[in-house]
Amino acid sequence: MAVPSAAAGKDSRAPQRPERPLDVLLAEDCALNALVGSTLLEQLGHDVTHVSRGYDAVRAFECEAFDIVLLDLELPDMPGLEVAQRIRAVPSRKYAPILAVSAFVSPERIEAMSAHGIDGYIEKPLRTATLRVMLARLMSPEAANPASLRPSLDPPVDGEALLQEVGGDRELLCRMLQLFREQTAKLVVELGVGIRSKDAQRIGAAAHALKGVIGNFKLGGAYHSAAHLEQSSRSGQAVVPAEYDRLITEIGALRRELNALEGSLERL
Amino acid sequence: MKVLLADDDRVFVEHVSTRLREKGHTVTVAVDAMQAFMFAMKNLPDVIMLDINMPGGTGSDVLKKLKLSAKTSHIPVVVVSSEQDPALDAHVQKLGASRFLRKPLRFDALYEALERQAVGNLPK
Numbered sequence: 001m002a003v004p005s006a007a008a009g010k011d012s013r014a015p016q017r018p019e020r021p022l023d024v025l026l027a028e029d030c031a032l033n034a035l036v037g038s039t040l041l042e043q044l045g046h047d048v049t050h051v052s053r054g055y056d057a058v059r060a061f062e063c064e065a066f067d068i069v070l071l072d073l074e075l076p077d078m079p080g081l082e083v084a085q086r087i088r089a090v091p092s093r094k095y096a097p098i099l100a101v102s103a104f105v106s107p108e109r110i111e112a113m114s115a116h117g118i119d120g121y122i123e124k125p126l127r128t129a130t131l132r133v134m135l136a137r138l139m140s141p142e143a144a145n146p147a148s149l150r151p152s153l154d155p156p157v158d159g160e161a162l163l164q165e166v167g168g169d170r171e172l173l174c175r176m177l178q179l180f181r182e183q184t185a186k187l188v189v190e191l192g193v194g195i196r197s198k199d200a201q202r203i204g205a206a207a208h209a210l211k212g213v214i215g216n217f218k219l220g221g222a223y224h225s226a227a228h229l230e231q232s233s234r235s236g237q238a239v240v241p242a243e244y245d246r247l248i249t250e251i252g253a254l255r256r257e258l259n260a261l262e263g264s265l266e267r268l
Numbered sequence: 269m270k271v272l273l274a275d276d277d278r279v280f281v282e283h284v285s286t287r288l289r290e291k292g293h294t295v296t297v298a299v300d301a302m303q304a305f306m307f308a309m310k311n312l313p314d315v316i317m318l319d320i321n322m323p324g325g326t327g328s329d330v331l332k333k334l335k336l337s338a339k340t341s342h343i344p345v346v347v348v349s350s351e352q353d354p355a356l357d358a359h360v361q362k363l364g365a366s367r368f369l370r371k372p373l374r375f376d377a378l379y380e381a382l383e384r385q386a387v388g389n390l391p392k
Contacts, residue, residue, distance in 0.1 A: 052386040057295060074348060133356055157292065165375060166286075166287070166375075167290065167372065167375070169286065169287075169290070172282070172283065172287075174284045175282055175286075176279050176283055178283055179278050179279045179282055180279050182278075183277075183278055183279060193275075208321055208350070209276065209277065210279040211350060212280065212350050212371065213277055213278075213279050213280075213352060214276070216279045216280055216283065216372070231352075
């Protein structure tokens with residue numbers, strides 16, 4: 001996956017202390033979503049300025065130095081990606097990460113977000129835990145270092161939510177993680193065979209199974225890439241090698257992330 | 269309750285079967301379509317969870333066979349699928365499914381559906 005382009009070349013950001021109240025610009029047109037977003041952000045101790053249109057978001061950003069922008073990608077007056085691009089074009093004293101909020105995420109969209117200077121995304125509906133983790137990640141000193149290449153815009157795996165979903169049974173979660181490693185390894189081989197032999201049915205079946213296995217843990221880039229591969233193989237489109245490569249990279253990243261989660265399970 | 273889980277996603281099956289057993293239920297697992305039908309005939313579960321995409325024939329075929337057989341036609345079937353096809357819900361209900369749930373799926377939602385369907389099927 002492409003590195004967020006906007007992260008490069010702007011090194012004037014001072015390292016942020018965690019737990020600091022942030023000035024957040026929230027661009028969201030749906031009143032209910034805006035209320036939910038503002039409430040969650042205020043509960044986390046942040047100050048929120050809310051706007052409903054893309055034009056107003058750009059204007060607000062020109063007038064005030066926000067720490068971070070929460071941008072709904074489906075605004076009525078301007079495509080969300082264009083809003084992001086215009087915000088990036090505003091000369092500002094410090095770099096403000098843009099966190100996109102969207103109900104429609106696909107591999108192409110993640111790449112487009114990255115290319116338009118968006119630093120991360122969250123899928124709707126908003127959840128406090130995900131929002132808190134994403135804010136912490138985007139505002140961390142590591143994220144402020146332009147040399148640190150973030151491989152993905154994905155929200156991280158929510159370990160607490162996962163543990164809760166398996167009824168707090170750590171052993172069960174470990175067995176599921178072991179099966180995840182075995183099954184993805186097997187299915188990636190199967191997918192590779194399908195692609196080399198141009199067997200659409202085999203590709204579709206392997207991508208479908210991968211999507212299912214991944215979906216047990218996280219709906220991020222890997223999940224959407226597998227779903228996309230399944231879709232294109234079933235509709236008779238030729239699989240582009242780059243799609244396969246992207247899925248493999250994303251599965252690798254997810255595997256590393258889940259391995260790290262397994263290592264930290266005792267602390268959850 | 270006696271539950272038959274028919275799904276080839278081993279991670280999902282490990283999760284659901286463990287949680288159901290922890291709650292005191294009896295679980296049988298089938299990982300392909302043929303097994304699903306065989307185990308249903310043999311064990312006569314109170315409720316069946318059936319993934320519509322499985323190797324070795326489709327889940328639709330299994331569902332049809334279950335509903336055609338006098339031994340199994342009364343067993344409620346909760347169909348699960350990660351297919352995005354919006355017509356699938358109506359399609360499986362037409363074939364006799366009691367419920368349709370889309371994956372990814374929270375355990376609590378699945379459990380509630382299985383329990384509700386099984387209750388109507390338990391011997392009085």
